[in-house]
Amino acid sequence: MIPRTVYEPEHEMFRESVRKFLETEAAPYHEQWEEDGQVDRALWNKAGEQGFLAPTVPEEYGGVGVDFRYNAIVDEECARSGLTGIGWGLHSDIAVPYIVRYGTEEQKQKYLPKCVSGEIVTAIAMTEPAAGSDLQGIKTTAIKDGDDYIINGSKTFITNGQHADLVVVVAKTDPSAGAKGTSLFLVEAGTPGFEKGKNLHKIGLKAQDTSELFFQDVRVPKEALLGEEGMGFVYLMQD
Template sequence: MFKRDLFSQQHEAFRAHARRFIAQRITPFHRAWEEAGEVPREVWAAAGEAGLLCCSVPVEYGGPGLDYLHNVVFYEELGRAGVTAPGFMIHVDMVSSYLTVFGSEEQKKRWLPGMVRGQIIGALGITEPHAGSDVKAIRTRAVRDGDDYIIDGQKTFISNGRLCDFVMLATKTDSGAGAHGVSLFVVEATRAGFIKGRKLPKLGLRGQDTSELFFEGVRVPAGNLVGGEGRGFKVMMHKLAQERLAQAIRSTAVCEAVIGWTIERLAQQTLEEESAGERQSAQFTLAELQTDIVVARVMTDRCIEQFIADQLSDIDAAMVKMYVTNLHCRVVDECLQFFGEQGYSLDSAIGRAYADARIGKIAGGAIEVMKHLIGRDLVAGRKATP
């Protein structure tokens, strides 16, 4: 196994702290949250009090001012524990990140301290019934009216949709300008016309509240515009590499956990229960999976290093996201087989991991979009080569 050199002693101490918090405050209740379809707000506040949320938010905006690796550590520990119910990644790696980089001073001071404490929960509103990976196709409109904008539209499959105190909302401010007509707004859940629809039943991530959101003549001040009118697409594209890396970080950690569970499962079985041929078959399967997981780990860690150095390209982010989330689905599928009927039950960790894995090929950009981006770049590079 390759030695990981990314983390300092401070990071490892933070890892131990995060692992204790997950074991005490999340894991014992996770199954009940999956049945309920959401997580109590107190869990968010507890995570904030424990210093686990929005670690890289600067001190002047209420954060601890730590480096991105602290977020990585937290995501890895959540993945290893099989925790998917709290939508921490959306809140931290996307919403707070958008505000930290592109928000105005007033927006940062108003929202970030509460997000760090877990007292304000953020959601990201992009996906619509007719627009998923193609952000340019969204139909939610924001029309200027004096010092305000009036928003009408609909979003769906919004993580943290029921619990959110505000949504970072993608809208069209100029329907004829394509990507240049997309704008982002902070829209508070308390505004008139902001309607939280039903919680959506899902194959996996069953404890993470995912909802429809409706906007009927919602009036928001121009001061809620993030990054400037018509710059929403550029803002989202700037942060997409980070979102895709976060998906890879989670998937790699889950792969490592699942193969560990499988090895323990096989070790518990007596030699008399299976033939030598069956044992060899299992060893061969695990050998191939472990090798691929190590490749994924090296690739993911390299992309983390590039991101920290502000050198992670969109193409590298697309490749790591595509490779690792595909592997994630293969690992849980092949490992579940070793658990038999027990593995098919949602009462088992492997069964839940199987159900939770599939979203990885969709979230943060579908696998097909990743292939398109990578292939287009390859063709462009070949044309540019003399």
């Protein structure tokens, strides 16, 4: 086997602590979680306490501010142990980095410390019943109404869908402008009109809460816009 040179000794120490944590806090319960269709929500908080969630988040927003290799180690250790239900990769490697990169100072202060601690579980809602690979074809809209936007549409196959406290929602702010009319919004669970649908039965990843999400006249303030209006598709292609 060719030895890997990508990791430094401090990364390997971190790996050891992730591995021990998973052995005691996740492996013994994973079979049950597969039956439940989701992992225990408390696992997220425990992982947050250990600094395993979104470790690249800068220190001023409550993170550890380390390099992406730490994320890769967490992903590798979950995979190595066959713990397929844990949705930390989607949270730490995909959704949270959108807030770090495109969030306003206010959004970062409000959400990032809780994303690191595990108080907030994130998801990203792109896919719809009739739009998967062809993301330009999404039908969800976010139409301006005074200082607010009104979101309508359905999403499906959303990782962390049941546990999600905060969802990056992809919606058309200008349905006539194709990809150029696409924007991203930060929508909090509990916002009136935002409902979590079925936790989907899958042939694998049975402990992962891959779900439907529904948005019916969901009113969000303009402060929920992530990045610039109309730039959503560009952001999705860049990250």
